[in-house]
Amino acid sequence: MLFYRLLLALYPRAFRAEYGDELLRTFGERHREAVTAPARVTTWLSLAGDTLVSAAGAHADLLRQDLKASLRTFARTPGFAAAVVLVAALGIGATATAFVITDHVLVRPLPFPRADRLVKIYQDQSFRGYSRMELSPPNFLDYQRDSRSFEAMAAYTPWSSNLLGAGEPARVEGANVTGSLFAVLGAQPAMGRTLTTADDRLDAPMTVVISHSLWQTQFAGRADILGQSILLDDQPHTIVGVMPASFTFPYRETDFWFPFRFNGGSADDRTNWYLNVVARLRDEVSIQQARTEMSGLAANLAQAYPDANAKNGATVIGLRDELTRQARLTLLALAGASLCMLLIACTNLASLLLSRTLDRHRELSVRTALGAGRDRLVRQMLTENVLLTAMGGVVGVAAASLLVPFVTRLVPTSLPIAEAPTLDGRVLGLCVLVTAATGLLFGVLPSMKLASSASLDGLKEGVRTGPSRSTERLRSFLVIAEVGASMVLVVCTGLLLQALWRVQSVNPGFDATGVLTLRTSLPIPKYQVTQDRERFYRTVLQEIRSIPGVANASYISFLPMVMRGGIWPIRVDGQPEDPNNAYTASLRLVTPGFFDTLRVPLVRGRDVRDSDRADTPRIALISESFARRHWDGLDPIGRKVTLPFSDFEVVGIVGDIKVRGLERESEPQVYLASAQIPDGGLVFYSPKDLVVRGSASPQTLVPLIRQAIARADPLVPVSDVRSLSDIVESDSAARVVQVRVLGAFAATAVLLAAVGLHGLLSFSVAARTREIGVRLALGASRSTILRLVVGRGMTLAVVGIVAGLVAAGWAASALQALLFGVDPGSRLVYGIAAGVCLALAAAGTLLPALRAMRVDPLVAIRSE
């Protein structure tokens, strides 16, 4: 019989109460009829099956009833329903957004097989200030040969090329890689094959693998793509494979991969630091062991080649850990802000549901009197609350899916993550979890509390339906928590805003307004000879300068803030030989007129001139910080700068440019005349970026510039057409997004806190109407009542603000690395934040206070 009683437990309580006895009796009769053992087993099974099905049906019936009742209730009070849905949506939406992005960047494994075994290897040149420096080819080859910790090692460097032989000439981003790269990553091609070490051999034919998007855009996705020959910088390459659309390495924009040819020239230079190295750890080797081995190898190289490698160490880090500290902090800040939002949303939700439950106290008392069981009431309230939060969850997820692409701009693109993060099953699962938890937690407690107190007492006249002491305390605590959390958000927003302004006010070292930039990369074999290049520049610049409205134009190797590296070790005469090779400078080649075009101040001496040619003495211009570092107090003009390939005489000093961006320290700069570089020298630095200062609009200028370039050489593609001010602005673009997102969170939070306070006080006043009436009747002035209500509200607000100040202080110091020197304890920001919260709290107390003042004592005492 126990078995049958257990079966009964599956039914809803009401059903059990009504038909339980009958069911048991029927079970008994069936049991008696089954005489043999097999018959008995059959009976058990069939009864169990029947019970499961009908019990599920009975529960479903109840659910249907509850849902219909809930929808009727919502229709009666749409405002309340809308408020709950909105608040739930805010909390869940914020959480979902933060989770998606944080998970995508910090948690989810990289899209390679066993990606946790992938590492990057760098030179440690901390003595020079670079803890992660790229490798030089000879060093890389030595490490590859001598190390035992890795299954395979590969090198790559980003490479832009002019692509001919497929549609329009185009400038494409790609990578120069060793054949082992695809094996290291474990990447498979979508068509054809990937590169292998066989492709690295000097006598092997020049091959290339292209990306899915390049195949679609430049080759129209043609099926016979394999074996097709294309020209990359005038060099023929045969396409041997196409990668799948999900493969993006090292960047999202990388469209082709072709093999390195380490043969002489710069490939033998141990100080030519430009290779990125990625490797796959052997199964039995830990990253710590690999680090130890690599440090040992680096020490060997330092001994064997002291000129190039002295004091060089090696760094090994997980591929995922490439994320900078700043980016990681940003993500954690986002997660923190979302948690604040969730907290506020939940407390608001709790408040709303609690007050609603209390509102219906009388209704529920009536229903209890009419015989509704306590459980039935709880069940119905629960259904209602869960339904509301579920709707809020749906809206929240929808909002998150809209918000995610926008907030993604916070994510650095340097990680090899293909797509922007999307909402997938895990996120939805989390949202369901959070929604359910919220709904149950904030739905169950009030329901149960209420149901236990709903009794015949509630029907009596004159009984106050006011909140009990503990409920009131709970709600006050909730309001304090809301105000506190809002404070944290407002303070952090304020600090980040200050940091943003500070960054934006940094002088980049040049005047970006009215300057147009574009890139014309001259393919190398064709423009190997310096004179040919110079002829191109002269022709183009002459034509452009003659365009009406153009003040000046010039060429430079790379634009500042676009190329942040490009540094060389420096020696100057008058200084002792530096065995550490510790001094570096940012090297650029320019044509005459560059500094005038960008309005970089020429402090002393002269600019590069047309007369500086291959047959005249080699000259250089240096930046002020260069002069300060190497010749402080002395006159630099006439002194010599030694670069690893030649000596240059300083003829001018210019102002410093923020090459590495507005926030970072840049190396001192040195500029050489592009006309003076020998044929085939410094190929990487040959000027590519054209800058044009003009008063005409870009719409007019750009076509004319393109025509000028086409006339000089129709096969040179024009790319990256941008205004210089856009480039400077985009340097702080991530910060702008930070501030906007956090600001939106903060604004919503403060509003919700004010609404929460308003709700609490309204309810309190309404419940205490009788008490207020009595006070007034006994002679209290209206202003006393006002003071009571406002006093209560503001006390709660102040407590919340104080708690918030403490929490905010802690949060701000955690964010210090993001603040760009702004004081995390800035009194201005904290003061304003407190002021804002106080003001909104005051707004929240306003209406309830007015209502309290207008209570008519006679009416209040009489009614009840």
Added chain:
Amino acid sequence: MSSAISPRVTPDDLLPLPPAVFHILVSLAEGDRHGYAIIQDVAERSDGAVTLGPGTLYRSIQRMLEQDLILETATRPAREQDDERRRYYRITAWGRQVASAEAERLAGLVKLARATGLIPRKA
């Protein structure tokens, strides 16, 4: 005549009836019964083909009570046959109407099947 509970409901609104409901109505059309007796009666009529599970039975009864197809009766049968703890059910006039409507509907289906030869015509 229509349901006492909702004057605007007609028998057709409740068709087709779930099989369990129809069987219960047929069983009660003969006279008042208690739960277990209905199960036995239905099994007997269908030669063991239809066995109502108790859960299904009482869930259907609950719904039928709400729909006014049956009611719980106060009158009990003769002493010797009665078990005081049992609850007896009786079909209502409305219930008869609905049962008839369903029977007619089923008959109509059978006629259709005969017309197309799926069931052999009556001799």
